[in-house]
Amino acid sequence: MSANTLSFKERCYQILSKVPEGKVTTYGEIAFALNCRAYRAVGRAMAGNEKLVVIPCHRVVRSDGSIGQYALGSERKAELLESEGVLVKDRKIENFTAYLHRFST
DNA sequence: GGCGTGACCCCAT
């Protein structure tokens, strides 16, 4: 219920918060977890993130395995992912599906 | 109240 009172952005942050360190997720997965197809809206929610320090938005990548964009720059995002233990090759995640975290059991 | 944009995704060529 309380989750329903949260805005779309807040829900995105909550789901993203469920992603453990060393793992990554995709915009589509987050949208799917919200029972919506608003993958665009998820990106917009992250783009306007003012909780950059609180929300690990750098763990969100594209379904292609590409890093995608980032508030501090895609390069910075890659550095953070590598720091998390995720192997990044040419701005793309190696075996990214292995690091992909699924919200459904 | 309506239009355009965006840290995207999928399909067809």
Place this chain on the structure above:
DNA sequence: TATGGGGCCACGC
């Protein structure tokens, strides 16, 4: 395999 075009939802003006 790479490139282009269309479509989805939420937010700002």
